[in-house]
Amino acid sequence: MKTIFALTDFSDNSVNAANAAVLLAGKIHANVLLYHNYETMAVASTFSGGPYVNEEFFxxxxxxxxxxxxxxKGLQYIVDSIDKNDRQxxxxxxxxxxxxxxxxxxxxDENQIEFIIMGTPSGTAIDHLFFGSETNTILQHAHKPVLIIPANKTLGDIKNVVFATTFDEPDIQAxxxxxxxGKTFHFNIEVVHVNQPVKDKAQQIEKEAAFQKHIARFGYDKISFKDIGGHDVADRLHLYCAEEKPDILAVVHHQHSFLRRIFEHSTTKDALTDLKLPLFIFPTVL
Known part of the structure; x- marks a missing residue:
């Protein structure tokens, strides 16, 4: 049975993310695995002539x-309140x-994980993506989509998702x-391309056309494409997100360096912090 993997450190933010995992699981007919990782060192030593194990471990x-x-127990209350049309x-x-x-x-490996969901210890999902060591470990080794919920953000009905693309193969998989x-949640997908200077404009246009043709084969009518122009890519992306107010911003992990250049722009980072956008991050290979 497919499963949503909810990481928790028992903070309010991770509890909030796990709550969202339960509601999402009800829609996609999945189970929820709540997971906590910790590190201890069980040290064997000698006391009164005999070995003992460090009490900290226990x-x-x-x-x-x-x-x-x-x-x-808290999550079970949410399960019990799920609409009868959805699966508990x-x-x-x-x-x-x-x-x-x-x-x-x-x-x-031991569970049929659909995707991973986690809250941010502090700040925004964008901060966590770029500066959270735990998040980077997960992205590099899990090979599963990761949904990051920013602090104090409740994931309600998902109606609009913005997907940032470079028209590469991993973007098609994502x-x-x-x-x-989207076929389950009936949300709109806006595929956004941030224009950057290219040496061969004709080749870029051909690449975009081939990309759109491939996506059209998936037969989803709630998807659209948009090129974002402007002298400052970072400011233009922020303006677009501020105007459209998507429920989720989705990216592929290979775009990490590209996105970092955008989000580290001070004005944009401050503005996107105010937006409190959840991030859905996809590995290059699904």
């Missing part, structure tokens, strides 16, 4: 189980001690995935 694992059980997801909790990269790979979700 305290941490006991506290983790207690917190997971508590959060599961099954909830499961799991924790891992040690390296996040290794534990994440094992959890994904759009195919988004379209399949």
């Amino acid at each position: 305290l941490t694992t006991t506290e983790t189980k207690k917190n997971l059980d508590h959060q599961l 997801p099954t909830l499961k909790a799991l924790s891992g001690d040690g390296n996040l990269e290794d534990n994440l790979k094992q959890a994904i 759009l195919h995935y988004l379209i399949n979700l």
